[in-house]
Amino acid sequence: PIRFVLDCDTGSDDAIAILAAASHPELEAVAITTVGGNVALEHVTANTLSVLDLVGAAVPVYAGADRPFLRPDLPIPRDVLNKDGEFQLARLGFPEPVSTARAENAVDFLTAFFLDDANADVTLVATGPLTNLAVAVTAEPRLAGRIPRLVVMGGAHANGNVTAAAEFNFWADPEAAEVVLSAGIPEVVIVPLDATHSAPLTERDCAEFDAIGSPAAAGAAMLLRHRLAHDQAAAVTASSPVHDPMCVAYLVRPDLFTESVRAFASVETTGDRTVGELLVDTRPWCPEPPNATVALRASVEVYREFLRTAFEAADRD
Numbered sequence: 001p002i003r004f005v006l007d008c009d010t011g012s013d014d015a016i017a018i019l020a021a022a023s024h025p026e027l028e029a030v031a032i033t034t035v036g037g038n039v040a041l042e043h044v045t046a047n048t049l050s051v052l053d054l055v056g057a058a059v060p061v062y063a064g065a066d067r068p069f070l071r072p073d074l075p076i077p078r079d080v081l082n083k084d085g086e087f088q089l090a091r092l093g094f095p096e097p098v099s100t101a102r103a104e105n106a107v108d109f110l111t112a113f114f115l116d117d118a119n120a121d122v123t124l125v126a127t128g129p130l131t132n133l134a135v136a137v138t139a140e141p142r143l144a145g146r147i148p149r150l151v152v153m154g155g156a157h158a159n160g161n162v163t164a165a166a167e168f169n170f171w172a173d174p175e176a177a178e179v180v181l182s183a184g185i186p187e188v189v190i191v192p193l194d195a196t197h198s199a200p201l202t203e204r205d206c207a208e209f210d211a212i213g214s215p216a217a218a219g220a221a222m223l224l225r226h227r228l229a230h231d232q233a234a235a236v237t238a239s240s241p242v243h244d245p246m247c248v249a250y251l252v253r254p255d256l257f258t259e260s261v262r263a264f265a266s267v268e269t270t271g272d273r274t275v276g277e278l279l280v281d282t283r284p285w286c287p288e289p290p291n292a293t294v295a296l297r298a299s300v301e302v303y304r305e306f307l308r309t310a311f312e313a314a315d316r317d
């Protein structure tokens with residue numbers, strides 16, 4: 001199997017990523033680290049444990065940063081998905097977590113893990129603010145070169161979602177995102193909103209998951225319906241982007257992204273209106289060498305196949 005560590009802020013689409021990853025026969029989640037983001041760190045960690053308990057997956061969980069790299073406060077979104085800023089999966093029918101997080105901090109875990117030669121083939125997938133990783137690569141300068149591949153959901157080449165310029169994960173901790181993109185990690189794949197919005201899921205997907213019927217599929221259907229209701233209430237469309245699982249889908253289905261660009265990518269940390277903006281410099285005369293591959297479009301068919309394969313395998317377990 002393809003081994004990876006997931007750094008996340010569960011979160012509804014982070015939860016679907018965990019359900020799919022824990023179920024897919026070709027994926028092995030070696031560990032999960034948590035970071036404050038969609039909700040406060042304590043709820044992120046509890047949500048992550050709830051998801052793992054639902055599917056009986058014994059993946060070690062390490063809690064990390066509860067606030068951004070430099071900024072004092074985490075800007076927790078309050079929207080229909082997260083009315084009181086305390087989106088808790090146990091309130092949505094997921095089990096109250098029985099398992100607990102490890103005592104070791106996520107930053108210490110990530111550092112020791114990737115410095116270990118035995119883990120030179122493990123991808124790091126990040127689906128929340130990049131705080132843990134920014135702290136780790138800053139404290140241990142050898143670390144960036146030892147993470148073979150980072151696949152990160154964040155940014156937007158076209159419009160953002162929090163502001164016209166910025167997507168949530170990069171906006172919530174822009175300094176962390178900039179530190180990580182400029183750290184020198186050998187292979188960086190950025191999955192921005194351009195890719196995730198190009199392959200939204202619909203009620204038809206929920207019905208397919210219902211038909212599969214495994215706890216993982218049922219959990220994903222419930223979370224996807226929640227997202228669809230939210231997006232419909234916001235009068236957008238009858239389909240919803242499901243961002244984070246695309247990062248794990250890409251690990252087994254590199255054909256997921258049908259258009260991408262290699263470029264120098266950086267994150268704005270100061271602009272009044274543009275803080276958190278991902279800048280993808282595709283100018284032929286860009287003075288900096290490319291540091292990332294940025295996905296621009298995804299195939300919804302490939303995405304659906306990935307999710308179906310994962311949830312059907314869960315059914316057989």
Ligand code: BDR
Nearest residue numbers: 011013014127168169243
């Ligand atoms: C990102 O922000 C979070 O709300 C989602 O989990 C995803 O990681 C999308 O902007």
Ligand code: CA
Nearest residue numbers: 011014127128
């Ligand atoms: Ca997330």
